[in-house]
Amino acid sequence: xxxSKAPSLGRTPAQKFFDKxxxxxYLIPWIIGFVVFKAIPFGQSLYYSFTDMNFFEGIHxxxxxxxxxxxTNAKITKALITTFKxxxxxVPLKLIFxxxxxxxxxxxxxxxxxxxxxxYIPSILGGSVAIAVLWKAVFRDDGLVNTLIRMITFxxxxxxxxxxDPTYALWIICFLRIWQFGSAMVLFLAALKGVxxxxxxxxTIDGAGKWKQFFSITVPMITPIIFYxxxxxxxxxxxxxxxxxxxTNGGPRNSTTLISILVYNYAFKSNEMGMxxxxxxIMFVIVCIxxxxxxxxxxxxxxxxxxx
Amino acid sequence: xxxxxxxxxxxxxxxxxxxxxxxAACGGNSGAxxxxxxxxxxxxxxxEAVGGLSSDPVTLTMSWWGGxxxxxxxxxxxxxxxxxxxxxxxxxxxxxxxxxxxTMSTKFAGGVAEDVCxxxxxxxxxxxxxxxxxxxxxxxxxxxxxxxxxxxxxxACNVANAQQCVPVSMTGRIFYWNMTTFNKAGITEVPKSLDxxxxxxxxxxxxxxxxxxxxxxxxxxxxxxxVFYLESKYGKDWADPTTSTLNxxxxxxxxxxxxxxxxxxxxxxxxxxxxxxxxxxNAAHQSTEWITxxxxxxxxxxxxxxxxxxxxxxxxxPGFTVGEEIKFGDYNGGFSKVSMGxxxxxxxxxxAEAATLINFLLNEEAGASIMGSECGIPASKAGLAAAxxxxxxxxxxxxxxxxxxxxxxxxxxxLFESNDLKANGTGVxxxxxxxxxxxxxxxxxxxxxxxDGMDAVGYTVE
Numbered sequence: 001x002x003x004s005k006a007p008s009l010g011r012t013p014a015q016k017f018f019d020k021x022x023x024x025x026y027l028i029p030w031i032i033g034f035v036v037f038k039a040i041p042f043g044q045s046l047y048y049s050f051t052d053m054n055f056f057e058g059i060h061x062x063x064x065x066x067x068x069x070x071x072t073n074a075k076i077t078k079a080l081i082t083t084f085k086x087x088x089x090x091v092p093l094k095l096i097f098x099x100x101x102x103x104x105x106x107x108x109x110x111x112x113x114x115x116x117x118x119x120y121i122p123s124i125l126g127g128s129v130a131i132a133v134l135w136k137a138v139f140r141d142d143g144l145v146n147t148l149i150r151m152i153t154f155x156x157x158x159x160x161x162x163x164x165d166p167t168y169a170l171w172i173i174c175f176l177r178i179w180q181f182g183s184a185m186v187l188f189l190a191a192l193k194g195v196x197x198x199x200x201x202x203x204t205i206d207g208a209g210k211w212k213q214f215f216s217i218t219v220p221m222i223t224p225i226i227f228y229x230x231x232x233x234x235x236x237x238x239x240x241x242x243x244x245x246x247x248t249n250g251g252p253r254n255s256t257t258l259i260s261i262l263v264y265n266y267a268f269k270s271n272e273m274g275m276x277x278x279x280x281x282i283m284f285v286i287v288c289i290x291x292x293x294x295x296x297x298x299x300x301x302x303x304x305x306x307x308x
Numbered sequence: 309x310x311x312x313x314x315x316x317x318x319x320x321x322x323x324x325x326x327x328x329x330x331x332a333a334c335g336g337n338s339g340a341x342x343x344x345x346x347x348x349x350x351x352x353x354x355x356e357a358v359g360g361l362s363s364d365p366v367t368l369t370m371s372w373w374g375g376x377x378x379x380x381x382x383x384x385x386x387x388x389x390x391x392x393x394x395x396x397x398x399x400x401x402x403x404x405x406x407x408x409x410x411t412m413s414t415k416f417a418g419g420v421a422e423d424v425c426x427x428x429x430x431x432x433x434x435x436x437x438x439x440x441x442x443x444x445x446x447x448x449x450x451x452x453x454x455x456x457x458x459x460x461x462x463x464a465c466n467v468a469n470a471q472q473c474v475p476v477s478m479t480g481r482i483f484y485w486n487m488t489t490f491n492k493a494g495i496t497e498v499p500k501s502l503d504x505x506x507x508x509x510x511x512x513x514x515x516x517x518x519x520x521x522x523x524x525x526x527x528x529x530x531x532x533x534x535v536f537y538l539e540s541k542y543g544k545d546w547a548d549p550t551t552s553t554l555n556x557x558x559x560x561x562x563x564x565x566x567x568x569x570x571x572x573x574x575x576x577x578x579x580x581x582x583x584x585x586x587x588x589x590n591a592a593h594q595s596t597e598w599i600t601x602x603x604x605x606x607x608x609x610x611x612x613x614x615x616x617x618x619x620x621x622x623x624x625x626p627g628f629t630v631g632e633e634i635k636f637g638d639y640n641g642g643f644s645k646v647s648m649g650x651x652x653x654x655x656x657x658x659x660a661e662a663a664t665l666i667n668f669l670l671n672e673e674a675g676a677s678i679m680g681s682e683c684g685i686p687a688s689k690a691g692l693a694a695a696x697x698x699x700x701x702x703x704x705x706x707x708x709x710x711x712x713x714x715x716x717x718x719x720x721x722x723l724f725e726s727n728d729l730k731a732n733g734t735g736v737x738x739x740x741x742x743x744x745x746x747x748x749x750x751x752x753x754x755x756x757x758x759x760d761g762m763d764a765v766g767y768t769v770e
Contacts, residue, residue, distance in 0.1 A: 055417035056435055141585040142596075164584035166746075249589045249733035252581065253742050257734070265734050268410040269727045271417065271434075 049278035055271035066278030075254065076262060076279070083259045083283075085170065087237035090177045095229055098181040102188035103214070116189070123182030132176070132246035139163055139172050139247075166255035169248050173256050176243045184229045191225035192218065223302040231294050238287050259283050359660060361451070363395060366658050368665060371401040372426035373408040374682070375615050381682040385675045389668045396661050406591075409727065416441050416653070423656035424665055426476070426683070429646040432467040433722040439468035443652040446471045448663035456671050456688040464646050473649030476670060477684025479609045480644040480712035481532055483523070483634065484616055488627030489604035492516060498631045499605075505634070509576035512604070521578045523571070524592045524603035527738035528730045530577075533607050534564040539718045540634075540641030549719040553768040558755045565751030565758075567636075569744050578603065580745040589732045593619040600624070605631070610708035611647050611684030617704065630708045633715040642716035647684045673697075685709040726765040736761030 011019070052061040070076050105116050125131050138144045139162040146159035162168045199217050208216065219226070241260040244250060250257035250265075259279055267276035372382055379402050386398045401422055403411075409428070415421035416435045427442075436442045445452055454462060457474060465473045485498050490508070493515045499505045499522070508522035525533060535546045541563075544555045556564075571577045578597075587595045593616050597603040601624040606616055617628040633642060650670065652662045668675040676691035680700025686692040695701045723729075729736045740758045743749050763769045 055413065056437065056440070136588055140587070141582075161581065161585035163588055164581045247588065251589065251733050251738075251742075252584050253739075253746060254734070261734075265731070268414055269731055269734070271413060 045277040045280060048274050049281050051274045053272075053274035053277070055273060059274070066275050067282070069275065070278055070282055075257075076259075078254055079257045079259050079262045080282075082170065082255070082257060083238060086174060086177075086240065086258055087234060089171075089174045090237050090240075091230065091233045093174070094178045094181050094184060094233055095226065097178055098184035098229070099188050099226075101181065102185045102192055103218070105185075105189060106192045116186075119185060120182035123180045129242065129246055132243055135172070135176050135243070136163065136247045163248060164252050166253050169252055169255045173240075173243045173247060176247070177237070177240060184233065187225050187229060188222065191222040195221040220303045224304060227294065227298050227302045231291055234290050234294070235287055238283055361660050361664065362658065365395050365397070366661050367397045367399060368424060368656075368658060368662055369399045369401065369422035370424040370665070371412070371422040373403060373405045374426075375404070375618075377614065377618075378682045381679050382669075385669055385678040386665075388674050388678060389665055392668070392674065393661075393664065396665070398665060419655050421653045421655065423653060423658065423662045425651050425653060427473055427649050427651050428725070429464065429475075429649060430722045430725040432465060432472050432649075432651075434727070436472055437468065439470040439472065441654060442470070442472040443654055443656065443659050443662075444470035444472065445474060445652070445663065448652070448659055451660050451663035452667045453671050453690070456690045458687075461646065461687050465649050473651035474666065474670065475646040475649050475687040477611060477647040477681075477687050477709075478644050478713065479611045479647035479684050479709070480642055480716045481536065481607055482610055482708050482712050483631035484606050484608060484613065484708075485522075485629045485631045486601050486604040486620065486624050486627050487629045488624045489516070489520065489601040490522070491627065492601075493520070493522075498629060499634065500632050501634060502636055505571070505576050506574045509571070509574040513575040518575075519597075520602050521575065521604065523577050523605040523607065524583070524595075524598065525568070525571070525577045525607060526583075526592060527580065527732075527735070527741045529607055530568045530741045531730070531737040534561075534568050535643075535724075536607075536641040537567050537636045538564045538641070539643070540639050541637030543637075543639035545643070545718045545721070546724065547721040547767060549721045551768065552721045552723045552766060554759075554762065554770065558759060559752075561758060562751030562755045565740065565744060565754060568741065569751065572745060580742055592616075601627075609647065609684075610712045611681075611705060613704045613708045614702060628704075630704060630711065633711060640715050640717050642712070643718040643720040644713060644716050645720045646687075681705040723762075723765055723767055728765050729761060736764075 049066055050062055050064065051059040052065065053059045070080075101119055105112055105119070109115075122131075140146075141159075141161055141164075143162075145162065149157055149159040160168055162172050195218055199221070200213055203213050203217055239260055240258055241264065244256040244258055245261055245264070248256045250261045260283070263276045263279045263283070266272045266279065370382075370386070372378070374382075382402065383400060386400060390396060390398060409431075412421060412425065412427075412431075413435055421441075432442070445454065452474070454471070454474065461475045461478065462471060465471060465475055483499070487496075487498070489512075490496070490498075493508070493511050495508055495511060497504075499508055505522065512520045512522050538556060538560060539546065542556070542560065546556065547554045568577075572579050583595070583597075586597065592598050592603060592606055595603065598606070598616070599619055599621050601620070608616060613630065617625060620628060633640070635641070650666045652659050652666070656662050669679055670676060670686065670688045671690045673690075673694040676686060676688065676694035677698030677700055679686070679691070680695045680698070681702045685701065685706060686695055692701075727735070732738065736758060739761070740754050743754045743757065744751075747753075759769050
C-alpha cells in the first residue's frame, strides 16, 4: 500500500500506522460485501459448474459433464441461440433509438426538459414487474395493440397473437428492452453537448449538410460513449431475465427462453445448481469474449480527443 | 478548452458507473449467496431433541400458500392458538401458489424454512427423500395425536421411514361446470359421458360462438385427464406408486394424447395457443374467459371449488356446479392423493410447540372449526367432526370431495408431480401438449417426448 505523504515528524507509531492503513479501513465495508456476496459465490459457482451439485442430493460427480450437456442438449442450445438473437436485436436498435431521440432532444425546442424527463421514465419503470405485467396486457389478443389495429382498419384486420405466436413473442420481449432507452439516451445527450460547436461552424462554412455533419462530426466525436453504451448494453442484454420470465415465462414453445431463464429453472425449479452454474459461466465467458472484441476493435473506430 | 471526451474522462466515467453498478449488484444479490448451501449443511435438530413444552416465551414461524380466505382462516386460527398458549407467538409467511415452490425449495436447501410448513405431498420426495428436511412426527406424539388419521393417509406421508408430515386433506380431480353458460347454450344437464362432452362442444360453437368452450384444460390438467382416461379404459395405475414403473405402453399413451387432441378438435377445450394469446401462462381462474363464462368448465382439485367459484362474475357465479366424474371406459379413472400436509422442519428449535400448533389447527375443536374446509375437507377425524359441528365445511367442497372419494380408486406415484414434468413454461407435459396443438401432431408423434422426460426424472419406462 502506498504510504501517506503527510509529514511523519513527531507522529506516534499508532498515528503512523493509521496514516498508512486508513484508506484500507475506509474500504473494509465494501471489501467485506464484495468478498461475501460476490467473490465467494463467484468462485463457488465455478466449482459447482464442474459438479452435479443438487440442492438436496449434494455432489456425486465431478467433471465437464455440465458443459458437455450444455452444447448437446437441444433446449440449451436453442436458449443460447435465442439469447444471441435477443442481444443482437436489442443492442443495436436500442443504441440507434437512444441516439436518435438524444439528437432530437439536443435541439433548442420548447419544453425540452419535460421531453427529456418523459423519455427517461421508461428506464426507471422498465425493469419492474409492474411494467412487465402491463406489457402482457397490452399485447394480449384483445389487448391495447390489437384493439388499435382493429380501430385503425375499421375492424377489417385482426392483429397477430403476439404472446402465443413464437414468431412474435421474442420481438415483444425485445421491444420492452428497446423501450427502456432512457439511460443510454442521457449519456448520448451529454456526449452530444460535449461536441465542440466550432467543428459544426467550420463544416457549415465548408458546405456540409446536416447528414454529413452528423456522420462526419457528431458520430465520430461521441464514439467513446457509443462504445461505452455498446459494452454495457451487451452485458445487460445477456443477463435479461424479468421481461421474458414475467411476460411469457420463456414460452411459447421456448421461443423466449433465454439462458438466464434456464439458469433460474435449473437452480430453483430442478435444484440442479451444478448445471445452473455451468450455464451462468458459459454466459459469462460469452459476455467476456464480446467485451474483449469490443475493446480490441475500439482502436479502429473509437476516437479519443487526447489521441493523435 | 475542448469539450470533447478524452480517454482519461472516459475511464473516470466508466469507473464511477462500474463501481456504482457493482455496489448495486452486491446489494441486490445478497440473498442468492446464502441460498447455495446444500441442504445437508443445515443445522439439523435431531428427533431426539423433542422435549417438553417450554414455559418461556417461544416464537414459531409458519408458512403456507393459498388464497385470501385461506390466509384469513390460518391467521384467525393462529390468533386463537396464541390466546390459548400465551407464551407462544406464531409469525406467519404466506402468499399465492405462483412461485411458492421455488421459494420454499430454496429455503429448505438453505435451512431457513419456517418451523411449520404447509407442504405439497411430492415435496417429501423432492426435498426430503432421505428424511433430511422434516422432523419425524412419530417423535412428537405427546403433542400431536396421530391416531386421528387413517393408516393409509399417514402411510402416504411416511417417507424414508419417517412420518414427515400429517395430511391436511385428501384430494382428487373432478369436473366443475358453469351452468349459466350451459343454459345459454340450451344445455340443462351437466355432462355425464364423453358423448355429452363432445355434444356440448358442438352446441357451444353453434349457439354461442367460437369463443365459448364447455371445458378448459391447461397443459398439466390435460395430462391428468389423459391419465384419468387411460385408467378408466385400462383399469391400472399410471405408474407403480412405490417404484414409479410406468404401467402403460407407448401405444396406450399415444391413444390418451389423441383423446385430448379429440377434445380440442371437437371444440370441447380451447387450444393452448389460443389460451396463451389472451392469458400467457396465467391460471384459468384468473382469465377473463373463465370470469365471464366463456370457458364454462374445468377439471380441478376438489379443494379448489371455491377458488373457481369466487373468480366468476356476478352473472355466472350462481351457475357454478360440481359435476359428475365421467367414466370413459369400463373402470373408474382418476386418483386421490394427499392434497397438502403440515410438517415441522428440522431447523425448528421448538418441535414440541410446533407439534402443538399442528395439533391445534388440525385436531382440536378450537382450531379445526376455524380452519373448516379452507384447505380441503379435513383428513383428521376429530378435525372434520369439529369443522362440521361448527358449520365451517363448505357444501361445495364437501360435495366435490365426496364425489371424488367415492369414485376414484387409483394411486398416484410421487414422480408424477415432479417439477421438471409439470412446471408451467418449461415442463415436459406442456411441451407435449404444446407440440400437439401448435404443430397439429398426433399422440404417436409426441409420445417419445413424454417418455424421455419421464425417464429423465426417474420413472422406469419399459
